Amino acid sequence: MNGEVKTESKLEKILRSGQFAVTGECGPPRGADAEVIRHKCKLLKDKADAFNITDNQTSVVRMSSIASAVIMMQEGMEPVMQMVCRDRNRIAIQSDILGGAALGIKNMLCLSGDHQKFGDHPQAKNVFDIDSIQLISTVRRMRDEGKFLGGDDIKGVPKLFVGAAANPFADPFEIRVPRLAKKVAAGVEFIQTQCIFNLKKFSEWMKGVVDRGLHEKVFILGGVTPFKSFGMARYMAKNVPGMDVPDELLERMKGTPKESQAEEGIKIAVETIQQLKEMKGIAGVHIMAIEWEEKVGEIAEKAGLLPRPSV
Amino acid sequence: MVVGERKPFDEITGMLEGHKKIMVLGCGGCVTVCLTGGHDEVRVLSSQLRMARDNAGNPIEIVEKTVERQCDPEYVEEVSGIVPDVDAVLSMACGAGVQYVAERYPGMPVYPALDTTFVGGSTKEGYYVEKCQTCGACKLFYTGGICPIARCSKSLLNGPCGGSTKGKCEIDPEVDCAWQLILDRLKSLNRMDLYEENMAVNDWRTNRDGGPRKMIREDFQR
Numbered sequence: 001m002n003g004e005v006k007t008e009s010k011l012e013k014i015l016r017s018g019q020f021a022v023t024g025e026c027g028p029p030r031g032a033d034a035e036v037i038r039h040k041c042k043l044l045k046d047k048a049d050a051f052n053i054t055d056n057q058t059s060v061v062r063m064s065s066i067a068s069a070v071i072m073m074q075e076g077m078e079p080v081m082q083m084v085c086r087d088r089n090r091i092a093i094q095s096d097i098l099g100g101a102a103l104g105i106k107n108m109l110c111l112s113g114d115h116q117k118f119g120d121h122p123q124a125k126n127v128f129d130i131d132s133i134q135l136i137s138t139v140r141r142m143r144d145e146g147k148f149l150g151g152d153d154i155k156g157v158p159k160l161f162v163g164a165a166a167n168p169f170a171d172p173f174e175i176r177v178p179r180l181a182k183k184v185a186a187g188v189e190f191i192q193t194q195c196i197f198n199l200k201k202f203s204e205w206m207k208g209v210v211d212r213g214l215h216e217k218v219f220i221l222g223g224v225t226p227f228k229s230f231g232m233a234r235y236m237a238k239n240v241p242g243m244d245v246p247d248e249l250l251e252r253m254k255g256t257p258k259e260s261q262a263e264e265g266i267k268i269a270v271e272t273i274q275q276l277k278e279m280k281g282i283a284g285v286h287i288m289a290i291e292w293e294e295k296v297g298e299i300a301e302k303a304g305l306l307p308r309p310s311v
Numbered sequence: 312m313v314v315g316e317r318k319p320f321d322e323i324t325g326m327l328e329g330h331k332k333i334m335v336l337g338c339g340g341c342v343t344v345c346l347t348g349g350h351d352e353v354r355v356l357s358s359q360l361r362m363a364r365d366n367a368g369n370p371i372e373i374v375e376k377t378v379e380r381q382c383d384p385e386y387v388e389e390v391s392g393i394v395p396d397v398d399a400v401l402s403m404a405c406g407a408g409v410q411y412v413a414e415r416y417p418g419m420p421v422y423p424a425l426d427t428t429f430v431g432g433s434t435k436e437g438y439y440v441e442k443c444q445t446c447g448a449c450k451l452f453y454t455g456g457i458c459p460i461a462r463c464s465k466s467l468l469n470g471p472c473g474g475s476t477k478g479k480c481e482i483d484p485e486v487d488c489a490w491q492l493i494l495d496r497l498k499s500l501n502r503m504d505l506y507e508e509n510m511a512v513n514d515w516r517t518n519r520d521g522g523p524r525k526m527i528r529e530d531f532q533r
Contacts (some may be wrong), residue, residue, distance in 0.1 A: 069331045086465070090512065112472050115464050117482045124467070133469040149512060167473030175471075175494060175506065182469060182509050192472060241474040241481035 005142070009106035009161035010078050011050040013152030013311040014284075015190060015219045019276065020282030022305050023080060024048035024193065024296050026072065028063035034071050035167060037063070040293045041075040047297040048287065049308055050107055052192070055082040059119025066100045069300055073104055077252045081105045084113025089129040090138070097139055102293050109163045109192065130278065136164055140187035162187065166220075167194035169244035170204035176281040179209035184217045191218055192286040195225040195236075198244040210272050215281030222276040225288045226295060227265030230254045266299055273303035312431065313405045314439045314490025315348055315425035317356070317400035323401070324363060330371065330399040335360070335424070335481055336412065337377030348403035348425055350377040356403065356424060382410025387415045394419055399411065410512045430461075431497035447524065453505055455496030457466040460513075462489035 005016050024044050035129065042052055050178035051072065055065040055221050069079035088096065089203045095159040100108065116124045130138065139162050141147050146157045164183050168264050179193065196202045202222070209215055229235040230253040237245035256264040269287070276282050283306070289295045300306050316405040317323075327333060332401065335357045343349025357373045365369040374393055378386040381404035394400065400407040404425040413421040429441035444461040450468070453457060460466045464482045473489030475479025478491045497503050 098465040112465055115474070115482050116463075128466045129515065130512045131465070131467045131469050137509070138512070164321060165473065170471070171475045171477055171488070172471075172491060172494060178507055179471075182507065186509055219375075241476055284476055 007106055007159040007161045007198065009050070010311055011080070011107055012161040012189070013212045014049050014309060015088060016121045017311065019309055020047040020305070021219070021221060021267045022300060022308065023050050023052060023284065024117055024294065025052040025054065025286070025288045025290075026068070026079075027054050028065065028068040028091055030060070030062050032063065035241070035292060037068050037071040038075055041072055041077055044076065044294040044296055046308060047300050048188075049077040050080050051078040052109060052286070052288075055111070055113070056119070057082075057086065057114065059086065059116040059121065059124075060116050061120060066096060066103065066105070069100065069105050076295045078107070079111050080107040081160075082109045082111060082285060083135065085130055085132060085135055086116065086295075087129055088117050089127050093130070093135065093138065093300050094142065094148055097142060097158050098154075098156075100159055101158075106159070106161060107140060107163065108160045109165065110139065110188070111165055111280075115118045117300030133182055136183060136186040142186075161189055162188040164188045165191060165194065166191045167195075167242050169194055169198060170242040173205075175229055176205055177212060180209060180214055181212060184214055187283075188218055190221060190283075191220045193223040195234075195288060196276070197249055198246050198273060199272065201244060202207060203279065206279055209217070210281045215283075219283035221284040221286040222277070222279075222282055223286045223288060224269050224272050224274075224299070225290065226269035226292065226299060227253055227261070228292055229258070229261045229265070230256070232258065261279070266295060266302070267295060269299050270302045273299070273305070277303075296311055312430070313343055313427060313428050314345045314406070314441075315342045315404075315405050315427045316422060317352070318384075318401075318426055320359065320363075323356075323422075323424055324360070324414050325501070327371065327399065327401065330420075331494070332372040332374075332397045333399045333401055334374040334376055334390065334393055334404060335401045336398045336410050337376055337400075338381040338406070340380040340382065340408075342408075342425065343377075343477060345433070346437060348405075348458050353377055353403055356401075381405075382412050384411065384415065391415075400413060405497070442519075446513075446515070448514065449520075453508075453510065454493045455497055455500060455502065455505075457489055457492045459489050459493065462492070464508050468513060 026040050053065045053068045054061055065081050069081045072079045110132050116126050138149055143157050146154045166180050233253045236243050273285050287296050335353050337353035338348050353375050357375050378389050380386050388506050394416050401424050402412050402425045403421050409423045430443040431439055431441040433439050446460050452530050463470050471488055475488040480486040480488045
């Protein structure tokens with residue numbers, strides 16, 4: 001799938017040129033120290049094409065996504081500004097879209113956001129004025145029609161490449177392809193999926209995506225997360241909603257001596273990427289090495305994804 | 312109906328500190344049905360309060376009364392003969408009822424004995440669940456008769472989110488995923504086509520976001 005490049009996003013250019021894209025992730029710190037971001041950036045630089053900056057993920061207060069993205073750009077990297085609907089109404093959302101674009105951000109990921117129950121401020125009032133699908137159509141309208149949700153004209157439109165998430169492993173499975181179709185109808189241009197551990201189920205979902213021709217309308221990046229240990233694998237299997245870790249992977253991690261578990265986790269991630277590269281409709285991978293940024297390069301290298309193209 | 316839950320006893324006794332004679336005022340409406348603020352509950356709470364204050368060597372005199380509805384000036388008027396004789400009113404109505412009583416009797420402290428929790432109904436005796444958030448623009452036509460605003464934890468109009476697991480919500484395995492229920496209903500109605508339509512951004516002006524609301528029957532305004 002090609003199509004006209006609509007923004008200055010490197011990620012968009014790579015995807016539209018038909019090259020296999022790689023995105024990574026960088027979680028902002030729980031403090032005002034910019035050096036934390038700069039340090040993570042040094043570990044991640046040139047290991048992927050663009051890097052998600054999470055937006056108060058799991059509802060834990062962190063440095064803002066926009067501010068962290070700006071620090072990342074100062075390090076010569078391309079951020080994907082994540083934005084959740086939990087903490088902002090449509091006024092704040094549109095204002096932050098304008099601000100982010102003005103500061104040079106080129107990519108945005110539209111998310112509903114984890115419920116605040118999971119975070120460090122479960123007492124907070126949530127917003128959810130609009131949902132992730134409505135956020136997609138909002139930012140597309142701002143960019144392509146130059147209109148605010150309220151209908152007024154925008155002077156100086158935000159040129160953002162618009163992404164969203166998809167979780168093929170959540171229930172009910174049967175609407176997971178139709179739900180992607182809804183996001184496509186709203187105007188999403190790239191998708192990063194939930195971490196893929198159950199490749200069989202993921203292939204089944206991708207078949208549905210391809211059968212409906214959705215892979216020709218949206219770039220799909222498969223989500224990959226390396227296990228640091230058996231403990232982490234077990235935690236993700238049991239405690240993270242919407243996560244599907246098959247027993248055979250748990251057994252494989254459990255059967256590995258403790259000192260080699262990290263290595264085994266990386267091996268599994270690399271194998272997953274290799275299988276994703278062969279899968280019809282997959283345009284790239286999204287490597288989420290949670291608080292393990294130093295391993296992104298190693299995974300990308302072993303999966304044959306380096307060096308990254310320059311566009 | 313409006314569902315309410317009695318406040319913790321200590322919070323109630325805290326409000327009544329310093330008062331010697333009060334009226335505990337029940338409501339015959341919703342809170343009677345949900346077993347928290349009717350005639351029977353007035354008797355129970357009054358007994359508990361008397362006992363607690365007796366034990367503390369600080370007795371309290373309590374007048375027990377229950378009116379048809381506290382959200383109606385006509386019924387609130389019925390206790391006008393009692394109010395001057397007490398030094399506080401403890402209302403067991405919902406938040407609306409408490410305010411009607413307070414508004415009618417200036418200078419009289421009126422305290423809430425309940426926390427008004429939600430608009431809903433019972434699934435079995437003594438078990439109540441939220442069904443409606445009174446958003447002011449009913450969408451149940453599109454969602455198979457199940458409200459995503461009141462019953463999805465994120466009020467998603469285009470759900471379910473990625474946290475729906477085996478029919479349950481990510482925030483609590485005891486809570487049904489509203490979108491799973493919606494999908495089951497749409498399927499049973501053969502209306503899955505409705506799911507594929509994206510619901511547009513909501514107009515929250517009819518919700519409380521538009522300011523306090525009113526509903527006026529013009530034909531009664533003459």
